[in-house]
Structure formats: C-alpha cells, structure tokens
Amino acid sequence: MSRIAPLEPPYAPEIQGQFDHIMRGAPPLMLFRVIASQRRAWEKFTAAGLLDRGPLSLRQREIAIDRTCALNACEYEWGVHVATFAQAARLIEAEIRATVREGADAACWSEAERALISAVDALHLRSTLSDDEFARLAAHYDEAQIFEIILLCGFYRTVSYLANGLRLPLEERAARFPA
Incomplete structure (x- = not known):
C-alpha cells in the first residue's frame, strides 16, 4: 500500500475532469490518485505541462x-x-x-x-x-x-x-x- 492514502471515488468534479483528460476515460493511476490527495502537489504536477506529446515522436x-x-x-x-x-x-x-x-x-x-x-x-x-x-x-x-x-x-x-x-x-x- 502507498505510504500516503490515495483519493477514493467519487472525486471532486474538477479532479474527475482532470483524471478523465489525462487517462482518456480509463481509471486513474494510483500515482495520480496519491498526488491529487495533496492539492498543491497536484497543481504543480499537472502544471509541468509534460503530460502531452511535445516535439518528440x-x-x-x-x-x-x-x-x-x-x-x-x-x-x-x-x-x-x-x-x-x-x-x-x-x-x-x-x-x-x-x-x-x-x-x-x-x-x-x-x-x-x-x-x-x-x-x-x-x-x-x-x-x-x-x-x-x-x-x-x-x-x-x-x-x-x-x-x-x-x-x-x-x-x-x-x-x-x-x-x-x-x-x-x-x-x-x-x-x-x-x-
């Protein structure tokens, strides 16, 4: 088990929307659920902007x-x-x-x-x-x-x-x- 408890469903609508966007409708990874349990950490993590494809193949x-x-x-x-x-x-x-x-x-x-x-x-x-x-x-x-x-x-x-x-x-x- 993770050292910090993950968020459990149902998620706040804003978080659910972010999970849906990142995971394309699949259930969110444990990593995302644990980070999202800490609002500031989640905001910083998602603000990194590296969850998209970018200029590399x-x-x-x-x-x-x-x-x-x-x-x-x-x-x-x-x-x-x-x-x-x-x-x-x-x-x-x-x-x-x-x-x-x-x-x-x-x-x-x-x-x-x-x-x-x-x-x-x-x-x-x-x-x-x-x-x-x-x-x-x-x-x-x-x-x-x-x-x-x-x-x-x-x-x-x-x-x-x-x-x-x-x-x-x-x-x-x-x-x-x-x-």
Whole structure:
C-alpha cells in the first residue's frame, strides 16, 4: 500500500475532469490518485505541462522516459509506460529490455537513439551533458527537442522519486522489469 492514502471515488468534479483528460476515460493511476490527495502537489504536477506529446515522436519520448525510470529503479512508472505506450511507440522486446538492462551501446538502437540514451544517462549520472554529448544530441535533435529531452528526464526523475518514495504498489496491468 502507498505510504500516503490515495483519493477514493467519487472525486471532486474538477479532479474527475482532470483524471478523465489525462487517462482518456480509463481509471486513474494510483500515482495520480496519491498526488491529487495533496492539492498543491497536484497543481504543480499537472502544471509541468509534460503530460502531452511535445516535439518528440512517441518513440523518442518513450525511450527517454523508460530509460529515465529504469535508471531510477522505478518499476512502477516504467511498467505503466511500457504497458501503455510501447506498442504504439514501436518498441520491440529487445529495446524494452535494453532500457533496463543495457545502455546506448545495445545493438538494437539507431544512431539517433544512441545519442538520446547517452544524454539520458549523462543527465542521470552527472546532471549535465558534456560538449561531446550535446553535439551528438544536436546532430539528431533540434533545440525544441533537446529542451524536451532534458525536461522529460527531470520530470520523470521526479515521478520516480514520488513512486519510489511513496512505495506505490505496481499497477495490475503494468509491465514488470525484465529479469
């Protein structure tokens, strides 16, 4: 069970509307229900504006999110994203596994994806990009995409802190880390 109790239905109309918008009518995730139990936290979380697609392709976005969550040992959010978006993002089993068990050097990645994963890894390990890492990223992604990558890494590190720190139980239909 979560360390902080989630909201239970029925939800306030405003919260229900936000859940419906984010979840597209599906029941809200435990993460959202727990965060929404604290009004200020929910307002700040939803104000981040990173719950939309942004300038990256779905595939690029999911690689960045999945790798960030894996590096933060956040099986909760990694599993939600893999179960929800991996197929639509055209991520194959080897790529899904590589987000957890390998790195940018895995044979399954394109050159642009290697640059993306290297950037995610660098941000996680050092909170910065070297000139070489930035140049490799800039060879494949424009400025808006680079901003989005950095923002996503920070946002999903925060999500990982929340899910791990609150010990959210894994969602029933979410994927599990590969053995």
